[in-house]
Amino acid sequence: MNILVTGAGGYIGHALVERLCALTDLPGYGVPARITLCDVKLGELPPDPRVRGIEGSFADSAVLAAITEPAPDLVFHLACVASGRAEEQFDLGLQVNLTGSLQLLERLRQQGKSPGFVFTSSIAVFGAPLPDHVDEQTPAAPALSYGAHKLAMEILLADYTRRGFLRARTVRLPGIVPRPPAPNGAWSAFSSTLIRSLAAGQSCTMPVGPDATLWLMSRTCCIDNLLNAAWLATQAPGEKTAWTLPALHVSVREIVAAFDARGDGTASARVCYAPEPAIEAQFGSQPPLSTPAACAAGFRHDGNLQTLLDHAAQTL
Structure with a gap:
């Protein structure tokens, strides 16, 4: 085969x-x-x-x-x-x-x-x-x-x-996270930047606001x-x-809060926001998602944000 x-x-x-x-x-x-x-x-x-x-x-x-x-x-x-x-x-x-x-x-x-x-x-x-x-x-x-x-x-x-x-x-x-930094032109890459930076204890600037919602x-x-x-x-x-595909529907704020809870509570201070309207409109304003047919066909999401972050940590 x-x-x-x-x-x-x-x-x-x-x-x-x-x-x-x-x-x-x-x-x-x-x-x-x-x-x-x-x-x-x-x-x-x-x-x-x-x-x-x-x-x-x-x-x-x-x-x-x-x-x-x-x-x-x-x-x-x-x-x-x-x-x-x-x-x-x-x-x-x-x-x-x-x-x-x-x-x-x-x-x-x-x-x-x-x-x-x-x-x-x-x-x-x-x-x-x-x-x-x-x-x-x-x-x-x-x-x-x-x-x-x-x-x-x-x-x-x-x-x-x-x-x-x-x-x-x-x-x-x-959005599949956390992608490594690469010049592939993906406007959705900020979600990976956020997770990768906070996992490494580094600062980052987001092209969306804290209430931006994502499918990850x-x-x-x-x-x-x-x-x-x-x-x-x-x-x-x-x-x-x-x-x-089914995906977790989470906000940037929730991701940052999850890292605050996992660490010493300093993740929030390491994130700056400089929203770019085109990117936020296309990749940072994603509403609740319902995919019953996909689920019936055997497709799955990660289950919850903590599990997603655990899976993400395995690839960093």
Whole structure:
């Protein structure tokens, strides 16, 4: 069984690959025989003979041909140009997030193997301003090019699945924390900065106010959900191929208070606020979230803020 992971060198991709290498059996697929990793930079590869790494952009035709030979049975498509960077570099965002991704779908269609396909979409499909409550009937209305690219891919993947070209399952990720500091252009990265800084006893400045509300999930929980999506790709699709993942709904103030309670009570004094309206509107004004269909499909959040912070501490 052949697995392909795009964006394998990223924060989520690296942890997913570690988990895949540790599995002796992937439910619905069997024993992974080959795990192909692709990213512009991969770093050190896991010491596993099944792993092969190919550096470069999957949107490059030569790289695309290499990573899809032999044809994969399961694809985790994580690679993207993130929110702020896609706004600032429109051509690059379009090339990677949409044009390159469509080329990947076409390559898989032409191979005729109908692989499982797990796609990481984003809560950016909802845009801003958000309604007072978001549920599984809330219409997508992206306000960023990044969100538009993700929504377009959701629609294409549903159609390719309907036609039997592949078996796609899409998950809309909330903020995954704590990401390491990296110039990836993600405007939602401030939540990771907050957790990482307070865990290290350092000061930080937030581009949102203390009452900003967020949808958050730990990387550990995220990987659990990606593997659940892979298992769902072995089942009959039903009416739903895309889910907004359950997430903890917390405020910046609550996160800071949790660190005050965990330490010597000085976390609050280490946080400054300099709200940026565009970032606060898109990623700091997230209302209560209800996802019963996602929960029924086996997706989960971390349970509570303390557990999320415990999971986060394992990655710092």
